[in-house]
Amino acid sequence: MKRKDALRAALGARSPGREPAPELPAGNPGEAADTPPEPQRPLVRSGAVGAMGRSLGRIASAAAEARAMVASGDRVVELDPALIDGSFVKDRLSGDPEEHAAFVDLIRERGQQVPILVRPHPSEAGRYQVAYGHRRLRAAAELGRPVRAVVKALSDQDLVVAQGQENSARADLSYIERALFAIALEDRGFDRATIMAALAVEKTQLSRLIGIGRAVPAEVVAAIGPAPKAGRPRWTALVEALARDGAGEVVTRILAAPDFPGLSSDDRFARLLSSLTAPPPRPAPAPAVWTNLGGRPVVRIERDPQRTQLTIDDRLEPDFAAYLIQSLPQLYAAFTESKARDETD
Template sequence: MKKGILKTLTSAAEQAHTDQPNHLPVAPKRAKGSPVLANAEKALRDLAGDSIVNLDPNRIEPSPFRDRMEEDAEAREQQDELKRSLLKENQKLPVLVRPHPSQPNFYQLAYGHRRWRAIKEIASESDRPETVFLRAYVRNLTDAQLIHEQTIENGVRENLSWIEKALWAQQLKSTGIKQREMTSLLGVSEAEVSRLFKVLNSLPEEMIRAIGRADGIGRPSWMDLAEKIDASPEKLKTALALSQAADFASLDSPKRFERLIKALGGNAREKNQAANEVIEVRLGKELICSAKSNNNGFQLNFPKPKSEFGEWLSQHIERLYDDFISQISKEQENEYDS
């Protein structure tokens, strides 16, 4: 991937050398908005016409689509903090539910699971539980509509781990949503959607769930694990046996991943642990720019003599990015559903 980006930059540098200087100011183009935020704004507009009702939290069930793999200590602390906030300030943001498809007078959550659990706990601890209600919007939703709303909520929160996002993509697919349609819902590129499914196709779900949400373990490490297991059936047997060991579950989720990949001959690149990688982009012997890659992103630095090229690149970045996406889409085309 990095080689493709750097090749594009070198080609752009060669083109910039042949372009005639343009001394006219270039009007700034309006930045394209995030598709996740655009979906969220539309969802809020749709809710604006709905009425808020008070519901018994004990007559509400969670979404049939599971977006979390486990409740860890950090999640418990966050839940307790939310409870304290609700006790102090009451519930300001309503949840979204639909009438339960099979149980009369019950409801099913689309989003707002943490608020629902917190208020349900508050009711169970109250001397007058009948006075504790959950504020909610009620809307008739199909499974596809429900998972769409739930995905928008997850996208705005942006706190699903990488592998949870992969499992969530699998559930989106189960409702008939095509992989190309997932890009705006998940806020990722088509290539990234393809990578999510590549890992899921390589790793047994039972092993993924045994590892857990693996907060801080990103795409490079999961791809590395998938490649190791694809390369050797014996490594798959080793990984499955290790994930089912009695002491495996006693570790926190990132440590489970670390133990597994070390046993297969590798090291997990956890959050903030990847060493900086500096790459130089040259035209012949001439330094055009240096590129630094780490877990926080990808940075380009131009030496002063090449600052004009940096300006040229910023003016043409949209076209270059479109070319990049087109190239990636072609490479991944065979991995998509028709």
């Protein structure tokens, strides 16, 4: 399978095509209360506390957007999550289960403070499609609650621009997720101007995003995950490393390591990059052989920068090994005396 086709398959891409957005359905499906005030942004820590902090931070950074929706006259309604489908373009790799669990706990305790944005489904009457807010939708479904949403008539182009800009504004997607989102849009036939608007990038940045995304094999991206701490320079270094001779064997070995899946996404990225860029090990020097007066190879000598190993063939000199062991105190004393003389000369 070509790399382009693998990436398309991984992202669930379909043939391009744009359908006109239908009119909004009649009726008011459970209008909700006004958006609550913006919570204070917490400090981000590691582990479960850090996951909760990141969830709070994302909600805090989006609260202003929710207030803007209400101020502009958009009504916030409550919808059954079972009636809402995801966007036709995937913008995320698999997330951190611990962070998702913390996000669900936060919604359970505080409620959904930021509405999602949906449009009437372009082909199924009575259903909706998410522009953004997939995690809030998933959390509401898991909690068995209706999801608070703003419903707008959006074209395909409007939807992907809203989806991309919402994530870009909140710095929510990692570099490789942004790259794959751009590739998915391009493969569906969207022009570069639309993709630039969706990701809030200029032409050169978009070209780099797409170039890097297409240069990394889909199986490598899937194995690493979003790697949120890896930006363009490190992904560029990985692309260069993958082009080296023998890189395929290294990738296969690293991805097959038993402990690799248990690492964090950033640690998986770091291990693969360091393994691909590490200098090759120097070949060990050939072992030397010491022969006795009869020319028999009695001692095999193997040395590396950290140790020296002597192997004595007891068949050739049955008593030599025992004699050498007994003589070690005298040999060491002679060695230290010789070393002291050298230092004083």
